[in-house]
Amino acid sequence: MADYQEFLDTIDRAAYHEGEWQWEEDGYTVTRTYNYSAPGCHDSCGILAYTKDNKLVKVEGDPLDPCTNGKLCMRCLNLPEATNYPDRLKYPMKRKREDRGNVDAFERISWDEALDIIEDWIKTNIDEAGLGRESIMVNHGTGRNINYQVPFLGGACLRTSNVGAIGFSGYSCYLPRVCGTAAPMGDFPIVDASMGHPDRYNNPEWVHPDVLVVWGCEPLRSNADGYIGHWLVQCVQMGTKIISIDPILTWWGARATHWLDLRPGTDLCIALAWLYVITQEDLIDHEFVDCWCAYYDELKTYLATPSENNDGLGYTPEWASRVTGVDEETIVASARMYANAPRGAIQWGLPFDTQVDSMHACLAVSDLMAVCGNIDRPGTNLLVRNAFEINPGYATASMYADPEAAAKKCTYKTLQQLQGKEPKAEPFIGMADCDAMCYAMETQQPYPMKMLWVQGSNTYTCNGLDTARIYRNIMNFEFIVVADPYMTPTAAAFADILLPLKMSIERDSMRVWWQPLRAMKAVTTFGECKSDEEIIVWLGNRLNPELFNKRWPDIDHFIQDYLDTGFNLINEDGSGLKTAGRNKAGADVVADAHTEFYRKHGGTGTFMDLVQQGGYEYDEFNDEYEKYAKGMLRSDGTPGFATPSGRIELISPTFQAWGIDPWPKHYESVAQSMWTTDEEYRKEYPFTIINGNRSYEFFHSENRQQKTMREFHPVPYVQVSKQTAEEYGLAEGEWIWIENHVGRCKQCVKINPALQPHYIVAEHGWWFPEGDGNAPSLFGSFDCNINNLTYSFETGEGGIGAPYKSIVGRIYKVKDGDTLPSVQILEKGGFREIPPCGVS
Structure with a gap:
């Protein structure tokens, strides 16, 4: 598709029913819509859904x-298999708390009965017991079509703001990059692959990046937030050159001019050394x-100043080479290549969130973009916001929670x-702090934790650190509701009430993150499943009727309000209301809370209008470049960035206000510090384990039920180097234990000849739906779980x-x-004595 116009000219638009959103074809109903690869995924892609007799039969990509x-x-493409999985949850179920872990103990109930049980439990055990709603905790996964829904359910329905990802220390997915760029530049940068323009690669202003730095990610596998990996392939076909910074040789590294195979957790060192070269060489x-x-x-002076943090060398390539293992010449050459490019762009991934110096790494890379002028210009890093300023998110949890409960939210x-x-600063994160919630679950301090609501999260199997610990902590809850499409x-393990969720193809919803605004139209149904939005309306009208009966009495009102206000607070007469700040006299300034979509359509645009116009806008x-020069980023309309100074702040005063050192400094985790300095420790634990590598077949712990995906990827693989395989006598396909002081798991050997011998690469999120669902097996979810080896309570600033x-x-x-981890954890007390709460 290197010639985009040629691609467009070859489309048979009549055959694809241009201008129609639904039609009949060969006995099928075909619906043009958008969809998440259900139920998770980070993106929403244009599809043609073929249905017959209320069943999804086929999915095709929509070339229009x-x-x-x-x-x-x-x-x-495999959505029909996922959606029609015969063992999907079809109706609500209940079981007694003492039967947790026994899947045969579930009995079918109605939605009304489930609601009665939930309402009665909260009334009796929370409200009448004299506890606040802060004793209810809400846990969600990473699927982006629950990004606002679950916080909203927590705040508006259950009236708690203790909403977050349980066991996920450091908010270690995406949030560090969002905050780490919001502080220095006020907005979030993504690589400009023309996705801001409806005419895409034909847009006359757009030019492909000259150099693309693919840093710590594999876009083709991960398709990160608001980003589709093949967009970058298109840029490469047009002539974009690659720099790959990754300890693993990816598709991008194999095509790169420079591949920097750094030691995991040392990304900041490369960024600082690049900044040193770029500033010192002008x-x-x-x-x-x-x-x-x-x-x-x-910044320039700081980079050249010798200090204890840089071994008295300044943040030079020589220093970075010592720490990262990348040779000095490659660091210098790659820095010059990025800086000298007329248009450079950086695509960065999860490793920036999964290290203790995460915020400083994000600051340093933001500085790289800025000093090279690679911000909001064609072919660089584009500044983006949610489409039409539709911004519901974690704020809704605190906005609609009981005020006393909101004031007691578990924070850092x-x-x-x-x-x-002694806390250094006030909280600045919308979600509840993961380690603070873990502390409360474990100690019942600062207040008792009584009820847990889990929605769209396979918690301890996927993201929960130290699985033995998090399993025990979750069991402490007296009442647990789980909502999910699957068992x-x-x-x-945990559900007392189990609620069946719809898949993406079965629900009306929308995508606003980032561009364009996309409508998802339900094309089929399954059993008695409800969508996340329907559960909010179902629960809210019972538990918070004063609010819901007026504003969101049904699902249609709820979805429309998303378009109209983004769930902002409104006046009793329905007019928009949001606090826009304070004036000089200290009084609240009230502004119109309606979204830009509402304003553009004069208040008449509906969800079905969006569906019928092709599903997107x-x-x-x-779509604009250089927004900073046009007064588009600051609330007062003046030129500049949305920062206190109006400029990109290369040394961040906002960090300082957040209790974080404003000067970027590299520091190691406890384990890596010992691994690099203590020879005996390195003999005991000779490998650095890279965890969470993405695959084409799975999204985190999803898709394991699908026969097609398992044919491609039947078991969890651990990549080892050729040298390691020879040293340990390992053959491809052989099962090995991976172990440290926290625990162990087993995975299947895959030899990677490009991997350095002191690294191994493990997979996450593994379980076996075909196995025994009863404890202690629980679908084999402990046995291959790399998070048996991870731990909570070690985070960055x-x-x-x-x-x-x-x-x-x-x-x-x-x-x-050998004793299986499931038996070790559930029947023998775990791998170790759990340390005191707050200690990893």
């Missing part, structure tokens, strides 16, 4: 969709820096106080970032008669 141009991943964009950046001279400040530490290990804001991808361990062969 300008967002993805008819290209789909294998997960999306490779900066002088006009952009002079006009739009603050603290450049301070809460955790510091419980640990006897997962989490549902099997582009926001002109994200501000409580952000944790060392997921740089844990350490040893390996040895699996033998007959």
